[in-house]
Amino acid sequence: MKTVKTALLILGLLFLGITISVAQNQFPSQVWHKGNIYAADGQVYGGNIKYDLENNVVQLQDQTVDTFTATNVTYFELYDEIYGGVRKFFSLPYAQGSDYATPIFFEVLTEGDDLALLCREYVATDSRGMGGYGMMGGYGMNPFYGPSMMGQRLAFKFYFLKNGKIEQYSMKKKDLFEMLPGHDEQISLFMRKNRLDYDKRGDLLRITAYYNELNQN
CATH class of the missing domain: 1.20.5 (Single alpha-helices involved in coiled-coils or other helix-helix interfaces)
Known part of the structure; x- marks a missing residue:
């Protein structure tokens, strides 16, 4: 026995x-994760979750598989068992190439009283022939790396939410300081001291969190 x-x-x-x-x-978007969906009508649904940011839908696998859109979901959260950590995605109105704003999903990386850093991931063609996810951070500062798969890699678009307005970040250093005004010297020192880049997910998370701390003082 x-x-x-x-x-x-x-x-x-x-x-x-x-x-x-x-x-x-x-x-990550191809894997089922344990999580909850918070619907706009106040209902909460728990089970296995798979998300699709390109089409702004999230699926729930319980007894059956149900599909929710960004128009009828307030937010959803999931636990990433492979890389660790809870991730939260909120449905927020945003105008994509037009003046008409529609709800789409954004992952919230960090937020404060004045500003939040948002993110939307997507699968891009890796023309380098090799590459990686890059630093994700956001899961208690735990970065994860992974090889490109069949010529594809995970890429990110970043946004700042401030004063109720969402602005896409250009991934340029000079624009970062425009997005985070008022503390240029402190942020520059913080970036140099911690060897942070202006275009990596985990580094942007730390920089934005530090900026929100400065604004509290």
């Missing part, structure tokens, strides 16, 4: 390892 239990334990661990390995070879 002891031998059988040991064999079952080994098989279970092997299966878990295979599952994690398979998930790590997929992009």
